[in-house]
Amino acid sequence: MLIEKDIVILGGGIAGLWLLNRLRNAGYAAVLLERAALGTGQSIASQGMIHGGMKYALSGALTGAAQSIANMPQHWQACLQGKGDVDLRGTNLLSDAYYMLPRQSVRSRLNAFFGSKAVRGKIDAVETEDLPAFFKGHLNGPLYRLHDIVLDVPSLLTTLANTAKNHIYQINWDNTRINHSADGTVQSIALPNGIELRAQRFISTCGEGTEALLQILRPAKVAMQIRPLQMVVVKHKLPHSLHVHCVSDQLTATPELTVTTHPCKDGAKAWYLGGELAESGASLGKDAQVQRSKSKLAELFPWCDFSTASWHSFYINRAEAKQADGKRPDNVSVHSVGNVLYCWPTKLTLAPNMANTVLDALKAQAVLPLQLSDAPLPGLEFPGIAVSPWDAMTDETQGGSSA
Numbered sequence: 001m002l003i004e005k006d007i008v009i010l011g012g013g014i015a016g017l018w019l020l021n022r023l024r025n026a027g028y029a030a031v032l033l034e035r036a037a038l039g040t041g042q043s044i045a046s047q048g049m050i051h052g053g054m055k056y057a058l059s060g061a062l063t064g065a066a067q068s069i070a071n072m073p074q075h076w077q078a079c080l081q082g083k084g085d086v087d088l089r090g091t092n093l094l095s096d097a098y099y100m101l102p103r104q105s106v107r108s109r110l111n112a113f114f115g116s117k118a119v120r121g122k123i124d125a126v127e128t129e130d131l132p133a134f135f136k137g138h139l140n141g142p143l144y145r146l147h148d149i150v151l152d153v154p155s156l157l158t159t160l161a162n163t164a165k166n167h168i169y170q171i172n173w174d175n176t177r178i179n180h181s182a183d184g185t186v187q188s189i190a191l192p193n194g195i196e197l198r199a200q201r202f203i204s205t206c207g208e209g210t211e212a213l214l215q216i217l218r219p220a221k222v223a224m225q226i227r228p229l230q231m232v233v234v235k236h237k238l239p240h241s242l243h244v245h246c247v248s249d250q251l252t253a254t255p256e257l258t259v260t261t262h263p264c265k266d267g268a269k270a271w272y273l274g275g276e277l278a279e280s281g282a283s284l285g286k287d288a289q290v291q292r293s294k295s296k297l298a299e300l301f302p303w304c305d306f307s308t309a310s311w312h313s314f315y316i317n318r319a320e321a322k323q324a325d326g327k328r329p330d331n332v333s334v335h336s337v338g339n340v341l342y343c344w345p346t347k348l349t350l351a352p353n354m355a356n357t358v359l360d361a362l363k364a365q366a367v368l369p370l371q372l373s374d375a376p377l378p379g380l381e382f383p384g385i386a387v388s389p390w391d392a393m394t395d396e397t398q399g400g401s402s403a
């Protein structure tokens, strides 16, 4: 059976789900095919920070990366209120603020920069009496408050998926095949049950999984890179929800530690540790990474007792379009080759920009909605949402109780 759609998206992380919503709102008959649970890989592992790029300005200047992301918190806030280009009502907000805690040695430099005109209105110094309870009585230096938000990513993915649930399908590449020509043009996707799926455009938002598509389709001049991390989850019963970048003596775009806090299904709280700790820990064993994390938290927050906490870590890659220097791209990447678009949002925060770029590219290529049938694809199931790292980590997985 031949089924025609305007757009077939491969990959249901934040990029694919956001794009699916935008395309369907614009009238395209669009479907999404996912090989695992939605968000598997980077999106479900992300810290959920929707930021305006201030951490990229830590080196004391507004870089290209900082500028391209500057207005994103407002964009997402509008969506959360149901007034944006995608309806995110139903997504849980974990925090409406993000803090930046500098080490003693960099305070004067940061004070000067954060007081400068370039960043005015984006960051405030917190007065002692306004310190969050976690820091009260323990800080003798400045704490900065960023106008960023932190989202609960499982609820974000659920909200995005629910609005297009009948158009999102699980596929298994063992019984699915891409029919393509030598120049990388996709003719169709052969699904089980004899369904041949054709579309005006096929869009890859497969994250790290894009590499397998690149191997099959071999588009000229499209390549990807991965940057590895070892993230740490600390599950405990402390009452505090902490959302903070800890800024080291070296002012670089990556804080020495980034902490977000996530509610777990078992009632515990999870502090989720990223930043430089996760980047430099990617080459270490799990035990070594957990030990470093314990030392780092003891050094930065000596008033906290983690004696009953359980510690876990896992490896995960960030997947992006290849850069000459191997560093993080400044913005989203959308590469159009024949009838395929290869897309990487670079950041969760930038998913709206990626979707805008795709819609602009479709318009420029005169790919318009053809009023095709929007009937569901028969015989395929909804894939479900991936389990978050903090709920996937149990005492059996690794780490055990801290000593």
Ligand SMILES: Cc1cc2nc3c(=O)[nH]c(=O)nc-3n(C[C@H](O)[C@H](O)[C@H](O)COP(=O)(O)OP(=O)(O)OC[C@H]3O[C@@H](n4cnc5c(N)ncnc54)[C@H](O)[C@@H]3O)c2cc1C
Residues within 6 Å of the ligand: 010, 011, 012, 013, 014, 015, 016, 033, 034, 035, 036, 037, 038, 039, 040, 041, 042, 043, 044, 045, 046, 047, 048, 049, 050, 051, 205, 206, 207, 208, 209, 210, 212, 213, 229, 231, 274, 316, 317, 318, 343, 344, 345, 346, 347, 348, 349, 350
């Ligand atoms: C640990 C970590 C923390 C992060 N924290 C933040 C943060 O706080 N804020 C921020 O802005 N950004 C953050 N990021 C970056 C952000 O998470 C990613 O840029 C974003 O999630 C990428 O989304 P994606 O949809 O492109 O890819 P992914 O989320 O990786 O999704 C790809 C999807 O495609 C599916 N797939 C793969 N191959 C195939 C195939 N062949 N066929 C069908 N489906 C396929 C996968 O199963 C998956 O569902 C973080 C990244 C990491 C790794």
